[in-house]
Amino acid sequence: MFTISPRASSSLYTETSVTFVASGMSSTALFSSNPSSPSSPTGRLTMVGAGPGDPNLLTVAALHSISDPEALVISDRLVSQEILDLVKGEVRVANKSPGCADKAQNEIYTWCLGGLAEGKHVVRLKIGDPFVFGRGGEEVLKFRGMGVEPKVIPGVSAVFAAPLLGGIPVTHRGVANQVVMCTGYGREGTSPDLIKYHPDQTVVFVMAVGRLRELSRKLISMAGYPPDTPVAIVEQAGNPGQRTIRGNLVDIADKAERENVKPPSTIVVGDTHIYAEDMTDEMCSSAITISQEAFQMNVTKGKVYATIAAHIRAGFDKSFGRGWNCVVGRSFGAFVTHEIKTYMYFTVVPGVYILLWKA
């Protein structure tokens, strides 16, 4: 699970934590600069992915680690209170807010090294998956430089879990066969290069709420995205305040501002959206299957959207009782009255939208 090299030491811990803050040097350099310190930390370190927030999305291994009564848990700020409530030992939460990450990071190393020097099982608890935009790799290198080899437990990443919890598949047969994950903020606040538009691609942005307006503008003007490309923001996925704001590249920044969207939120750009749904899971998956079938059968025969709509409606009448209506097209407005749990607005083909409801 871990190894401790003879060169790591408790005096190293003290010196390191002080030098860290003062000099801003890389820790690897600092630790290797003191290779022959006399004593060793006797603890062990497990780096654990906490998933997006819902305790039910912890892995069994993660639950074992955080509920070890002997563990000192050093947690990131975004880990949910429900998960922290499962900690049986001591817990300390780092205040790693945007703008003060480096200070908090130094405090984290100080806490971890302190626990290790006291022979504790230190659990470094990180949001989502530790190696996905989480500095996990960086931390492993630092701990290794200190002579401690952490065991790393993967977590459910918000990159995939947040879209799913918002009802959006990141890949979908016939619609999206590629997924790109991207940060809104690069190192030291830079903006990452955007990949050119590809109709079969879903792009998932994390750490991007503060950059949403600039990002949507650049996706259109620099990366060639159609302005009506669907965008959804899933805020607080897996947490009690979860909500999804939907729009397109032109209107999403205004909607986010109006709705006061805050981090942590994951932003999904691409055509795989089920925009609005008030249907059972069974109906949702049937709607997608029947619609894909309708497009495959009718588009190849050169038939128009009305024929596709008729096919979808007939499929739903047959499977879920008569009374269904369907509209298919590239651009339309609608205002419909529907029975409870019988409404869905979605797409299975880029740029073509389907409205399905039972009156």
Ligand SMILES: O=C(O)CCc1c2[nH]c(c1CC(=O)O)Cc1[nH]c(c(CC(=O)O)c1CCC(=O)O)Cc1[nH]c(c(CC(=O)O)c1CCC(=O)O)Cc1[nH]c(c(CCC(=O)O)c1CC(=O)O)C2
């Ligand atoms: O380089 C910097 O840290 C400053 C640039 C900056 C970043 N995020 C940012 C800012 C603005 C700011 O802090 O003012 C902005 C930032 N930092 C953060 C968030 C998420 C939030 O506050 O809800 C956000 C996004 C806020 C938003 O959606 O607008 C916090 C953050 N970033 C990060 C972490 C993970 C960690 O540090 O352990 C954490 C902490 C999580 C926690 O404590 O629970 C990681 C991070 N920040 C950043 C990156 C670089 C991405 C890349 O280049 O590939 C990375 C990924 C990495 O280092 O592996 C850059």
Ligand SMILES: C[S@@+](CC[C@H](N)C(=O)[O-])C[C@H]1O[C@@H](n2cnc3c(N)ncnc32)[C@H](O)[C@@H]1O
């Ligand atoms: C620093 S990154 C860490 C990502 C994390 N390691 C993972 O794999 O999920 C933080 C970003 O992850 C996303 N995120 C984390 N938890 C989230 C949640 N519960 N709901 C929505 N997005 C979340 C947000 O984009 C947030 O700004």
